[in-house]
Amino acid sequence: MPELAIGIDLGTSNSSVAIVRGGRIEVLANAYGETIMASAVALHQDGTIVVGNEAKANVVNEPASTVTSSKRLIGRYYFSEEVKKARAICAYEIVEGPEHSVRIQIREEVFSLPEISAMILRELKAVAESRLGQEVTKAVITVPAYFNDNQRQATKDAGRIAGLEVLRILNEPTAAALAYGFGKGLTQKVAVWDLGGGTFDISVLEIGEDVFEVISSCGDTFLGGDDFDDRLIDLLADEFLQAHGQNLRQDPRTLERLKQAAEKAKKALSVEDETLIELPDVAKAADGSSLSLSRRLGMAEFSKLVHDLIQRTFKVTDEALQQAGVLARELDGVVLVGGPTRLPIIREAVATYFQKQPKTDVDPDVVVAMGAAIHAAELVAPQQQAFLLDVTPLSLQVGVAGGFCEPVIERNTPVPIEQSRSFTTVQDDQETVVIRVYQGESKRAEDNELLGQFEFSGFPRARRGQVEIQVTFAINSDGIVDVTASEPGTGQRASTRITLSSGLSDAELQAILSRNRTDRVLTEMVARAEEAAVPHAPPPEPPPARTSATRASAVRPGRPAPVPAAAPTPPAPVVEPAVAATDPVVEAAVTAADPVVEAAVTAAAPVVEAAVTAAAPLGEESIELDGDADEIPELEVESDLSEAEMDALIAGSDESLSGAAAPQAPAPQAPAPQAPAKKEGKANLFEAVGTDLADVPGGHDDDEEIELA
Amino acid sequence: MANQQIAELRALANIVEDLDYYQLLEVERRANAIQVRTAYHAVARRFHPDRLRQESQDVVSAAERIAKRVAEAYAVLRDPRRRKVYDQQIDGVGGRRLALVEGGAQADRQVSDQRQGRTPNGRRYITLAQADLAREDWPTALRNLQMALTFETDNAWVKEKLVELKQRLEAERKKNR
Numbered sequence: 114m115p116e117l118a119i120g121i122d123l124g125t126s127n128s129s130v131a132i133v134r135g136g137r138i139e140v141l142a143n144a145y146g147e148t149i150m151a152s153a154v155a156l157h158q159d160g161t162i163v164v165g166n167e168a169k170a171n172v173v174n175e176p177a178s179t180v181t182s183s184k185r186l187i188g189r190y191y192f193s194e195e196v197k198k199a200r201a202i203c204a205y206e207i208v209e210g211p212e213h214s215v216r217i218q219i220r221e222e223v224f225s226l227p228e229i230s231a232m233i234l235r236e237l238k239a240v241a242e243s244r245l246g247q248e249v250t251k252a253v254i255t256v257p258a259y260f261n262d263n264q265r266q267a268t269k270d271a272g273r274i275a276g277l278e279v280l281r282i283l284n285e286p287t288a289a290a291l292a293y294g295f296g297k298g299l300t301q302k303v304a305v306w307d308l309g310g311g312t313f314d315i316s317v318l319e320i321g322e323d324v325f326e327v328i329s330s331c332g333d334t335f336l337g338g339d340d341f342d343d344r345l346i347d348l349l350a351d352e353f354l355q356a357h358g359q360n361l362r363q364d365p366r367t368l369e370r371l372k373q374a375a376e377k378a379k380k381a382l383s384v385e386d387e388t389l390i391e392l393p394d395v396a397k398a399a400d401g402s403s404l405s406l407s408r409r410l411g412m413a414e415f416s417k418l419v420h421d422l423i424q425r426t427f428k429v430t431d432e433a434l435q436q437a438g439v440l441a442r443e444l445d446g447v448v449l450v451g452g453p454t455r456l457p458i459i460r461e462a463v464a465t466y467f468q469k470q471p472k473t474d475v476d477p478d479v480v481v482a483m484g485a486a487i488h489a490a491e492l493v494a495p496q497q498q499a500f501l502l503d504v505t506p507l508s509l510q511v512g513v514a515g516g517f518c519e520p521v522i523e524r525n526t527p528v529p530i531e532q533s534r535s536f537t538t539v540q541d542d543q544e545t546v547v548i549r550v551y552q553g554e555s556k557r558a559e560d561n562e563l564l565g566q567f568e569f570s571g572f573p574r575a576r577r578g579q580v581e582i583q584v585t586f587a588i589n590s591d592g593i594v595d596v597t598a599s600e601p602g603t604g605q606r607a608s609t610r611i612t613l614s615s616g617l618s619d620a621e622l623q624a625i626l627s628r629n630r631t632d633r634v635l636t637e638m639v640a641r642a643e644e645a646a647v648p649h650a651p652p653p654e655p656p657p658a659r660t661s662a663t664r665a666s667a668v669r670p671g672r673p674a675p676v677p678a679a680a681p682t683p684p685a686p687v688v689e690p691a692v693a694a695t696d697p698v699v700e701a702a703v704t705a706a707d708p709v710v711e712a713a714v715t716a717a718a719p720v721v722e723a724a725v726t727a728a729a730p731l732g733e734e735s736i737e738l739d740g741d742a743d744e745i746p747e748l749e750v751e752s753d754l755s756e757a758e759m760d761a762l763i764a765g766s767d768e769s770l771s772g773a774a775a776p777q778a779p780a781p782q783a784p785a786p787q788a789p790a791k792k793e794g795k796a797n798l799f800e801a802v803g804t805d806l807a808d809v810p811g812g813h814d815d816d817e818e819i820e821l822a
Numbered sequence: 823m824a825n826q827q828i829a830e831l832r833a834l835a836n837i838v839e840d841l842d843y844y845q846l847l848e849v850e851r852r853a854n855a856i857q858v859r860t861a862y863h864a865v866a867r868r869f870h871p872d873r874l875r876q877e878s879q880d881v882v883s884a885a886e887r888i889a890k891r892v893a894e895a896y897a898v899l900r901d902p903r904r905r906k907v908y909d910q911q912i913d914g915v916g917g918r919r920l921a922l923v924e925g926g927a928q929a930d931r932q933v934s935d936q937r938q939g940r941t942p943n944g945r946r947y948i949t950l951a952q953a954d955l956a957r958e959d960w961p962t963a964l965r966n967l968q969m970a971l972t973f974e975t976d977n978a979w980v981k982e983k984l985v986e987l988k989q990r991l992e993a994e995r996k997k998n999r
Contacts, residue, residue: 324867497870526922530893532921533921534921
């Protein structure tokens, strides 16, 4: 039997799994015939875990125990802006873990982000296994090109927790380019314009027969379709507040209903010019009568609402083209990736920008999974037909005296790559240096993402500047960073992978593996076992609302109700995938218009008569929501950039791109072992040798700076 | 992968430190950007670590060593600024490797040196010429740049500005006629 390796698109909002078999790409569908699965994880009271569209539908009932958009949190620090924002708008509880990491608490249990992602991967793995009728252990998992080392490492950990050998962490736009150009013998320069649920990426590639070379890659990990939904939620909630004096954002369940309504309206506007948003019985008036929300939304109004978000993508696009040294009109094609690119307003904006119609013959929802599958198959094949040459999208920098950074590997450098730099001590008889590694484009350390730090000691004592320390940085093909330090004088080596403050230590990873909570996921096969156990109710009519009036709105139109997780059922025995083998494998031909395949497959999904899981009592777990907390800061709307603006944009990309210029306070909260280190008489600072730091304020002014840093 | 290719790969990994970037990519010193890119693809294709998953660990790490140096060579030779610094380095007594950030920074420094001038007299005339250019007093700027060039005969910035200025004056003459 040939070795099988799957490709997984682990998205912010939705995920997919695909495989290449017999020279064909198949996007694998779950038991409901769905090739696109919501990246949602519901943790039920009884300890069972349900993943996917069913979990997402359940979010209005159990918002506090359903995790959505967790990719926005993976690999981040608790004090980061993104986590702060998530804490304000998420109904599930986000808590701080060891070393400023992020954890999610559901009832009494605390989960790391890689564990949550692993549950999604576990479900996808099960879908693949039931479709293929054999065990699958190898996978290529995609990440946004602009993901940093922490986020990549955390994703890789997730794969491991899910029982997968991760052959490669592949950039999403690169995967999309592969799906677009593989085996076609093209010689083209293309842009992949990828707007996902939570992130935006743009890559410029040169495709030459069997080579896919990424020339540049830029992105914004704080921008995606979710932000479009948030705008709409704000509009609806603000209007309702004005009309009825009630803040719909205060009740987590109502907020979830709003979110779903917003997403539905956005999707409707991808095919229609106008849509009606209706939320019956959304609140109660002072006199006890029920209040409903009904609002017409036209394309023009929606377009105005998200105009600045779209402009932001083009600022990033400008940057990517500039880095690649190409003009928009010189490109042979533009490939669209991600659900939001179905919106006509986006298609038009892209067409105008690039002066050409974007390629629409590849399904933007599954193209990434398809590309991942192609690469996975290539990696296990004895003979390769295509080579990927990728770049690192973020500059790798080292912290130096004065709170500044010195680049070691600049962004858009081809990978794998290795570079060394020399540093010296800044104090007499210094015994230890702490090497702090950042990713980002700013000269100021605090504006970049701190990947981690490690100590180097054991070199001979000498006067300051006399000890030379050589630090070698390597980035591998997964985009993962490795750092080694040595002292050429004695040849001593200190080698360590960057210790991720936001990641999992090896011990934690081992503990997670041995606890194996992902086993509680009621995977596809288990669901089928229940299906078999339950008498088939005839037609796929949505069931009457049971738990609350919101039930109906939770069910997507045109689909049968999802099978509710039969509440207190212990994980059923795993059924042999014999059932699966007879099921039609859903093929996403490259031209498929609609990836969601219904009919035969869905008709088979029975409506289960079991009780819908009781809505979780909110009690203490409900979170106070600040009405304004989820407001998105004002953004620049101008499309024409002056050169100065462009420079500012590039120099401080984080700040100007996210618009979150709010004075961050990571400094006090940031992993700051400086203080204890100082007590022990260690000096943390060192500066670059052979680098002109004279014009950097504080660059040489070490004695005072040591107190600070 | 055939045994012969593996032997070739091991041999290359052993001498990779001794090769300059042109030798690594197997291109001539005067190769243009397209030739550099084609060469990068060819070498990357031949020794891509992805092709070696079935091979032993030492073969894979040899391939990775080569891949890193090939990427570095490409990052330097495709970038005109870095390539210029690198050419000067290998023509002189410098090593066969160039730190990528150094290459960029050094090129920036060279440009800024040239813009400011390296000699006292050169600096004086360059400063004057810059003021003339800002005022759009083209004939005076031309004279001052020509003066600056007599003190710094290899100043590329001055040369470049002079060519620009001559073209501009020529165009204006045609228009006035």
